Amino acid sequence: MRLFRRKEIVLALLGSLLIAGAVYLVLISILGRTSIVVATGEIARGELLSKENVALKKVANPEVGKEDIQDLELVLGKTVKVDRVAGDHISQELLGEPEDQSLQQLLEPGEVLGSLSLPASEGIGWVIKEGDLLTVVSTDPATISVVAEAPEPKAQPERPGSEPQSTESNEPGQEERESTALDKISLANQMIIANIEVLEVVRPEHPDSRDLLEGSPQLVQIFFRATPEEASKIAFLEAKGSFKVVVQEGSL
Incomplete structure (x- = not known):
């Protein structure tokens, strides 16, 4: 008796599946x-x-x-x-x-496509537009601690009958200090990248509440033309988060 009931259940299930399949095929053929x-x-x-x-x-x-x-x-x-x-x-x-491919066509020989991200919360990200010229300046104290050039030694008055004194300073270490000062000035100048032309600016369409809750800032993405060296320096400063951007209005 139990075996018979099991067979009935199996047959009923198979019948249901066959009917469902047939209905699906009919609907597919119609639709x-x-x-x-x-x-x-x-x-x-x-x-x-x-x-x-x-x-x-x-x-x-x-x-x-x-x-x-x-x-x-x-x-x-x-x-x-x-x-x-x-x-x-x-x-x-x-x-x-594809943003990269379309912008690549605007580059001149020897130029590369660089990018820079600015927090949308900073107003400057909403001011920058295509064709503007950017100056990126390092704010890292290690690169802007420029030492002033040492003052030239004052000429000593000559005494009657004495030989003229040499104008070169014999102070120990002075030449080394002047060299260090020039090196720091050079380093600071290297961390100033000027006249970077903006090719495209991509801004967030609207604030994302999930990002705000998780603390992830909305970013303004800036694409620009630059030499490989300039693009590398800007990428370095961006990675350290130690830079400021100055905008000069321009046009493509």
């Missing part, structure tokens, strides 16, 4: 299916789309949105504005242009 572009794995914001992270997938028509893309070639080489995971639709509104 139809469309191939759209989806993510095949995790894609970070700003990452380039390629055949390695996106593909076409058939979904039921009711699941297709107005902004969904049906041609894979339309997304290749683009970026996404938000993070994606496997199976997520890649819609038109999420596509972006």
Whole structure:
């Protein structure tokens, strides 16, 4: 008796599955299916789309949105504005242009594309615009402790009948101090990078409450043209957090 009841239950479950499958096939045949572009794995914001992270997938028509893309070639080489995971639709509104590649076209031979992040809470980040010229100055005391040049020794009055005294100072260590002073002046001058042309400014669209709660500051991202040496110095100062920016209005 128990064996018979178990068979009835199994048959009932199989019958339900068959009915559900049949209904699904009927709905698919009525509603139809469309191939759209989806993510095949995790894609970070700003990452380039390629055949390695996106593909076409058939979904039921009711699941297709107005902004969904049906041609894979339309997304290749683009970026996404938000993070994606496997199976997520890649819609038109999420596509972006690769910032680095578009800005690279504005560079002259020997120039590189540099970037600098400023806290959105600082007003200067909202003033800077494309075409402005920036001067980046180090605020690290180690690089701005400039020693004044030593004063020239006063000429001693000559005594009658005495030989003229040499104008060179015999004070021990004076030459070394003057050399140190010049070295520090040179170091300070190296930490001043002037006339950096702004190519693009990316500001946060709106404050994110989660970032505010977690203490993560909103940033204004500035892209500029510079020599490799200038870009390296600015990256060094940014990493140390010891710099100030002065803006001079310009135009592209």
